[in-house]
Amino acid sequence: MNNYLIKWLFFCVSLLMTVGCNSGSADRELKKRGFVYCGEDLFTTLNPQLTFDNQSVNHLGAQIYERLLDIDPNSHHPLPALARSWDVSPDGLAYTFYLREGVAFHQSPDFSPSRYLNANDVVFTFNRILDLNHPYHRISGGRYPWFESLGFERIVSEVIAESSHAVTFILYRTDNAFLSMLATAPAVILSEEYGEYLLREQKQEFLDTRPIGTGPFRFREFQEHSHVRLTRHWDYWQGASIMEQVVFDLSTKGVGRLAKLLTGECDIIDSPPDSQISIIHDDPRLELRRQSGLNLAYLAINNRSQVLQDPLLRKAIMTAIDKQKLVDTVYHGGGHTTDSVLPPASWAYDARQARVGYNPVIAKAYLKNSGYNGQTPIRLAFLSNEASFNPRAHKSAELIQADLEAVGLEIELIRINANDNFVLESGFSYDLLLTGWRATNGDPDSFLRPILSCDAISVGSNSAQWCNLQFDNLLELALKTNQEKQRMRYYRLAQEVIDVETPVIPLLHSHHYQAHHRSIGGLQLSPFGTRSFATVYRSE
Structure with a gap:
């Protein structure tokens, strides 16, 4: 019996109680007209504006909505989308976008648009975020975490409709990441006309739960879980689009998604855990695609922790962790260790100078010379949520705990819940937090600012709760110059501040995988999770 059959029988037996070993339960009619994408059940909204790092909502949003700009998955440069072109004023404070004509919004059983997309829709969309008195600002919670982490309200002064198909963003200051910002998953364009209709009907919450966009697929139904x-x-x-419909299956997670892929109930799964890669690879019916991930798994050192104020203690922790063991054990080789917050795919990545890596002997020396008394336990927290950058957080935390205790530290593990954006709610107490980040666009600012800027503390994405004005000023300087070499210099200086202060300990960058049945073609893999399914087809 070959290896594939052994693995197949093993999974069938172990999953028999829930899924069985045949594909008879698959919807054969759906197979003719569409496909099933199996994602995570993390949906509290269908509007990417309202989420931070929810890959499932971003994938869904890319089918319903569109943005002014798109991102080239290779160069990471902005591309035309709803805006066919744009101009930037000589002083860098005004960006005028020229919209495509004849772009139709979706229809629904309750709403039929009377016009095509125009500049008023763009104004409506961004005023909802910027204007506290906007009728939709406080709908669905009134938080726009990704925009808040960038200080969006201090970047954009005004959004003006110049004509029916020209809209200008007036900035308070120059920002050379602004185009990338508008190409990001949360920057979707809504329908002003739909918003006005819902106001009249007093159904404002439908703007986010029964969405209307301009994308290749329109919303039909949502059944929770x-x-x-x-x-x-x-x-x-x-x-x-080539396919008539797409179903996002939210009913399973982890091994359950793999089971549905193997039985044919799912056609596509995104970000399967590394432990499942060999099973997918060995199945001749499946195709596995891999991309270097624009992500980071890291330890955030709580700047408000009294026990971790000692810089020697921080260095002891940094040199005591065997990062390669994490890659080999938890990620099954599906990643690479790092000393940098920015991944190698970033144009501002700095191949760091040689530094002391994993070295328990040096870690013990740092610890001996620090002020740590050995009796105060260090609280190491990990998130219950799974993600491609942190697939088995509990296992990773246990490995880190073992490394730290081996050099003489006392470690207490704490399991905590985060919301669907992988952002902590207030009230949690920890010294170290095992967490991660996924880039929303290719600009270095989208990595550094959301997890380490002063603004990001109040949003909840700066888990280190670290605020360094020198670091923030370097980020600002990088945004004010349009010379890439100069921007790179500022970002490298910012990374040197990180090295000295050690607010976080970078661990690894994981690979991004997508698996699908070979009958599915036309998929476009993106490091940002925002690719359209309009070109997807079924060959059999």
């Missing part, structure tokens, strides 16, 4: 169903948008400006 079950599925989201989308159908073809026939009037899509780039031409109707």
Whole structure:
């Protein structure tokens, strides 16, 4: 019996109680007309504006909504999308976007648009975020975490409709990451006309739960903990999608998603854990695609922790952790260790100078000379949420605990819950937090600012609760110059501040995987999780 059959039988037996070993339960009619994407059940909203790092919502949002700009998955440079072109004023304070004509919004059983996309829709979309008195600002919680982490309200002064198809953003200051910002998953464009209709009907919450966009698929239904169903948008400006419908299956996670892929109930799964890669690879019916991930797994050192104020103690922790063991054991080789917050795929990545890596002997020396008394336990917290950058947080935390205790530290593990954005709610107490980050665009600012800037503390994404004005000023200087070499210099100086202060300990960058049945073609893998399914087709 070959290895594939052994693995197949093993999974069938272990999962028999829940899924069985045949694909008879798959929806054969759906197979003819569409496909099933199995994602995580993390949906509290269908609007990417309201989430921070929810990959599932970003994938869904890329089908329903569109943005002014897109991102080239290779160069990471902005590309035209709803905006066919744009101009930037000589002083860098005004960005004018020229919208495509004839871009149709979706229809629904309750709403039929009377016009195409125009500049008023862009103004409506961003005023919702910027204007505290906007009728939709406080709907669905009134928080826009990704925009807040960047200090968006201090970047954009005004959004002006110059004409029906020209809209200008007036900035308070120059910001050379601004185009990348508008190409990011949360920067979707909403319908002003739909918003006005819902105001009249007093159903404002439908703006985020029954969405209307311009994307290749329109919303049809959402059943909590079950599925989201989308159908073809026939009037899509780039031409109707090949497939009639897409179903986002939310009913399973972990091994359950793999089981559905193996039985044919799912056609696509994104970010399977590294432990499942060999099973997918050995199945001749499946295709596995891999991409270097624009992500980071790291330890955040709580700047408010009294016990970790000692810089020698921080260095002891940094040199005591065997990062390669994490890659080999938890990620099954699906990643690479790092000393840098920025991944190698970033144009501002700095191949750091040689430094002392994993070295328990040096870690013990640091610890001996520090002020640590050996009796105060260090609270190491880990998130219950799973992510490609942190697939088995509990196991990773146990390995780190063992490394730290081996050099003489007392470690207490704490399991805590985060919301669907992998952002902690207030009230949690920890010294170290095992967490991670995924880039939303290719600009270095989207890595450094959301997890380490002073602004990001109040949002909850700066888990180190570290505020360094020198670091923030370097980020600001990097945004004010349009010379890439100069920007790179500022970012490298900012990384030197990180090295000295040690607010975080970078651990590794993991690979991003996507698996699908070979009958599915036309998929476009993106490091940002925002690729359209309009070109997807079934070959059999």
